[in-house]
Amino acid sequence: MRKIAVSCGCLEYPVLIGAGLLGTVGGAAKGLAGDGKVVIITVPPVRELYLESVASSMDIEGIEPVVITVPDGEEAKTPETYLYVVGRMLDAGAGRDSLVLSLGGGCAGDLAGFVASTYMRGVSLAHIPTTLLAQVDSSIGGKSALNHPRAKNLIGSFHQPKLVISDTRVLATLPTKELRCGLAEVLKYGAILDGGLFRIIEQRAGDMLALEEGVLEDVICRSAEIKARVVSLDEKDRGERMLLNFGHTVGHAIEAATCYRNYSHGEAVAIGMLAEARIAAQLGMISDGTVDRIEALASRLGLPTRVKGVTAEGLIGIMKGDKKAERGEIRFALPDAIGSGAVVEVKDRALIEEAIKGVLGD
Numbered sequence: 001m002r003k004i005a006v007s008c009g010c011l012e013y014p015v016l017i018g019a020g021l022l023g024t025v026g027g028a029a030k031g032l033a034g035d036g037k038v039v040i041i042t043v044p045p046v047r048e049l050y051l052e053s054v055a056s057s058m059d060i061e062g063i064e065p066v067v068i069t070v071p072d073g074e075e076a077k078t079p080e081t082y083l084y085v086v087g088r089m090l091d092a093g094a095g096r097d098s099l100v101l102s103l104g105g106g107c108a109g110d111l112a113g114f115v116a117s118t119y120m121r122g123v124s125l126a127h128i129p130t131t132l133l134a135q136v137d138s139s140i141g142g143k144s145a146l147n148h149p150r151a152k153n154l155i156g157s158f159h160q161p162k163l164v165i166s167d168t169r170v171l172a173t174l175p176t177k178e179l180r181c182g183l184a185e186v187l188k189y190g191a192i193l194d195g196g197l198f199r200i201i202e203q204r205a206g207d208m209l210a211l212e213e214g215v216l217e218d219v220i221c222r223s224a225e226i227k228a229r230v231v232s233l234d235e236k237d238r239g240e241r242m243l244l245n246f247g248h249t250v251g252h253a254i255e256a257a258t259c260y261r262n263y264s265h266g267e268a269v270a271i272g273m274l275a276e277a278r279i280a281a282q283l284g285m286i287s288d289g290t291v292d293r294i295e296a297l298a299s300r301l302g303l304p305t306r307v308k309g310v311t312a313e314g315l316i317g318i319m320k321g322d323k324k325a326e327r328g329e330i331r332f333a334l335p336d337a338i339g340s341g342a343v344v345e346v347k348d349r350a351l352i353e354e355a356i357k358g359v360l361g362d
Helices: 021-033 044-060 073-077 079-091 106-121 132-138 168-173 176-192 195-209 213-233 240-245 248-257 265-282 288-300 312-319 349-357
Strands: 002-008 011-018 038-042 066-069 099-104 124-129 143-148 151-158 163-167 330-337 340-346
Touching: 002 213, 011 021, 011 213, 021 044, 021 099, 021 124, 021 163, 021 168, 038 044, 038 106, 044 066, 044 099, 044 168, 066 079, 073 079, 073 106, 073 143, 079 106, 099 106, 106 124, 106 132, 106 143, 106 151, 124 132, 132 168, 132 176, 132 213, 151 248, 163 168, 168 213, 176 195, 176 213, 176 240, 176 265, 176 288, 176 330, 176 340, 195 213, 195 288, 213 240, 240 248, 240 330, 240 340, 248 265, 248 312, 248 330, 265 288, 265 330, 265 340, 265 349, 288 330, 312 349
Parallel strands: 011 163, 038 066, 038 099, 099 124, 124 163
Antiparallel strands: 002 011, 143 151, 330 340
């Protein structure tokens, strides 16, 4: 097991990474909740696979959790689902000493975080991420959110967890598509924050897709360390943490434009990275060769490089409402080399449109 510390002001919490950690959840929950209610928020496929293991570990500690199952995917992040969960917690008698625990991927974690940050003005939170994307990215850093029909993650808060437990063994049951979506976030880290990680992905892409345990654990730990470092420096997303949005400005617009149905988050981010890399190239920040290198690696990971069913004009309209925009101007996290980047306000709409057209499919 490996342990990574995340520091946010006066708060510090551990991220535990290793194989077979689900059996430790009960003891961890007992330590965090004491005599309070433990509320598990999960989704149907994860409940079927892993709830029994988690519940058994809690039974040993004398904990009878309140289990709330919500829709899988982005449907978990609606105001209606949020109100349903709050109602279930009230029915169960959950008080301010409760622990909300997410068991699932990024969407379950976003919902659980928002519930924990708002229920009775805030209760304790822990994450048990079961997807690669959540293990390397969304479970760390305290961001939580619900979607609005006009924009993804528009309704949200910052609420740091007390603990993150990433059992790498659960990735063996992850659908290939979801594994690739997680690798999109790993690719993001390498492209804009860690050139060494980018080279590792280039060298070991096949091993990662084959779930080679040692390589995957190393990549998860390195990604989590990057996220922990950035969050420790910029908890509220006002400075360096904004670099983690590489690919997300265009990616979130793709998700919204296709009603969160046609492209998963990781797929949309992969396409978004290519569009935004093209913007960086047009601004003279990187070469066309660097764009090609990012695109080639995305293709090797099995990620889409083109988007269908949208227009450049439509995506730009959505991006104007992005929470990172200021004074109506769109800001992007752009690479200036493999492994480094900057947040740039781009006023040239024609330049943005041309870059987006480069990733539109037939």
